[in-house]
Amino acid sequence: MTATSIPAADAAAARARLLELIKELAVVRGKVILSSGAEADYYIDLRRITLHHEASKLVGQVMLALMDDAGIGFECAGGLTMGADPVGTAVMHAAVDAGRPVDAFVVRKAQKSYGMGRQVEGPSVEGRNVLVLEDTSTTGGSALAAVEGVRKAGGNVVAVAVIVDRATGAKEKIEAEAGVPYLFAFGRDELGLG
Ligand SMILES: O=P(O)(O)OC[C@H]1O[C@H](OP(=O)(O)OP(=O)(O)O)[C@H](O)[C@@H]1O
Ligand SMILES: O=C(O)c1cc(=O)[nH]c(=O)[nH]1
Numbered sequence: 001m002t003a004t005s006i007p008a009a010d011a012a013a014a015r016a017r018l019l020e021l022i023k024e025l026a027v028v029r030g031k032v033i034l035s036s037g038a039e040a041d042y043y044i045d046l047r048r049i050t051l052h053h054e055a056s057k058l059v060g061q062v063m064l065a066l067m068d069d070a071g072i073g074f075e076c077a078g079g080l081t082m083g084a085d086p087v088g089t090a091v092m093h094a095a096v097d098a099g100r101p102v103d104a105f106v107v108r109k110a111q112k113s114y115g116m117g118r119q120v121e122g123p124s125v126e127g128r129n130v131l132v133l134e135d136t137s138t139t140g141g142s143a144l145a146a147v148e149g150v151r152k153a154g155g156n157v158v159a160v161a162v163i164v165d166r167a168t169g170a171k172e173k174i175e176a177e178a179g180v181p182y183l184f185a186f187g188r189d190e191l192g193l194g
Contacts, residue, residue, distance in 0.1 A: 005098030011065035018058040036139045044164050046135035050086035060094030062185050072159050074131035078105035080146040083135040107149040125155030134162040140170035147178045
């Protein structure tokens with residue numbers, strides 16, 4: 001299996017169609033309160049994409065191609081529940097379709113106090129190369145919480161990747177605090193939000 005598992009033309013077509021769908025379905029203009037408590041002029045509701053019958057598969061293909069293009073390999077993919085959950089499973093399915101046994105995982109916001117008492121759910125990430133995913137990032141706080149949870153569980157975080165970057169400092173913060181590369185599939189300029 002070569003590093004690039006999705007043919008370039010297919011990856012480009014998937015990216016173009018996903019961009020169309022994000023613009024059509026996920027971009028909401030108007031005043032909104034964000035997860036951080038800050039106010040913004042627009043919201044990108046990527047749950048309308050990651051849980052969409054057509055877009056979900058494209059998310060997996062686009063994020064896998066993003067990592068392949070950067071030459072970053074990984075064995076597990078996931079992030080902080082819940083925005084990251086369908087991104088992780090989409091990447092898992094795209095990787096498996098390409099013959100690569102990538103597992104997905106979910107980082108709980110708090111460790112479970114009963115049952116297995118885990119914060120990171122799914123096949124173990126211990127000793128494995130882990131890609132931390134998000135649908136989007138503003139302050140980078142959610143992605144950093146996921147990185148912390150994965151590291152506590154013994155995973156080796158190789159990168160953080162998001163579908164849409166809002167250009168609000170998440171890249172700088174994550175790269176400085178987590179010490180791993182931050183990649184994104186689409187910038188806000190491409191969504192007409194620059
Ligand atoms: O970079 P940040 O400032 O952390 O903001 C980005 C986060 O905000 C949204 O999730 P939200 O916190 O609304 O929770 P949800 O995933 O449960 O919807 C989004 O899915 C990211 O996880
Ligand atoms: O910062 C956030 O809370 C946030 C921004 C955004 O565009 N989309 C989203 O789901 N969350």
